Amino acid sequence: MFHKEGHKIIITTLIIVVGCILLADNLIAITWLRTVIMIVLLAFLILILQFFRNPKRNTVPNNKQVVSPVDGKVVVIEEVFEKEYFKEKRLQVSVFMSPLNVHVTRYPIAGNVIFSKYHPGKYLVAWHPKASEENERTTVVVENETYGKVLHRQIAGALARRIVNYAKLNDKASQGSESGFIKFGSRVDLFLPLDTNIKVVLNQKVRGGESIIAEING
Structure with a gap:
């Protein structure tokens, strides 16, 4: 579950990452370089997703x-x-x-x-x-x-x-x-x-x- 404050950033990042991966796959002939670029882009996407995660918390109400x-x-x-x-x-x-x-x-x-x-x-x-x-x-x-x-x-x-x-x-x-x-x-x-x-x-x-x-x- 992701926080609403991150929805636009996540969608934008996903579009950019997918676009860059497609470009790299078509334009970069060196296999190892293409692989490194793809790994870096995916790692960046994972970091963004992790930052905006919104896990459910079990608060036990206590006024004291x-x-x-x-x-x-x-x-x-x-x-x-x-x-x-x-x-x-x-x-x-x-x-x-x-x-x-x-x-x-x-x-x-x-x-x-x-x-x-x-x-x-x-x-x-x-x-x-x-x-x-x-x-x-x-x-x-x-x-x-x-x-x-x-x-x-x-x-x-x-x-x-x-x-x-x-x-x-x-x-x-x-x-x-x-x-x-x-x-x-x-x-x-x-x-x-x-x-x-x-x-x-x-x-x-x-x-x-x-x-x-x-x-x-x-």
Whole structure:
């Protein structure tokens, strides 16, 4: 199953790859060179198909827990001052996605979307310290009565040139359902209450909609 954001790119890539293979088969007489070109083109098509895959995830709804919004690796767990919305200290957990990861962004908690904003910006590498504040990004805050407010921020990277955000103000968010998509590698930051019990460690691999990032104490 492929994500809707990739349908046009997949079709375009397929047409180009098939066209190039037919041209190579008719115009290149050297067998080994023709074979190499065909392998490279097919490998490129497979990479595109892998990037836009959208596997079904089994989210177990729990208002006391925060699930990972994306697939990837935990690269940041620290207390920071969140400047845009909370304007106070929060626990930040960041998940980095490579181009090989699934790039669907999912709601970490269920509740009401009380803030959603897009910011144009730079395309620094996703792990750059200033990427969270200077890169193209979207900020979404979801609130429920049990957990409170959780902010997740999609951040473009050096390869990601388009962020798609589905979250709209006053939407009803379902935990684990799609809130957006980032094309070609980046990261997502979570900003959680200070009394949150973090359930992951640095460099841990997580799965969007399934891995538990944190839970509320008590």
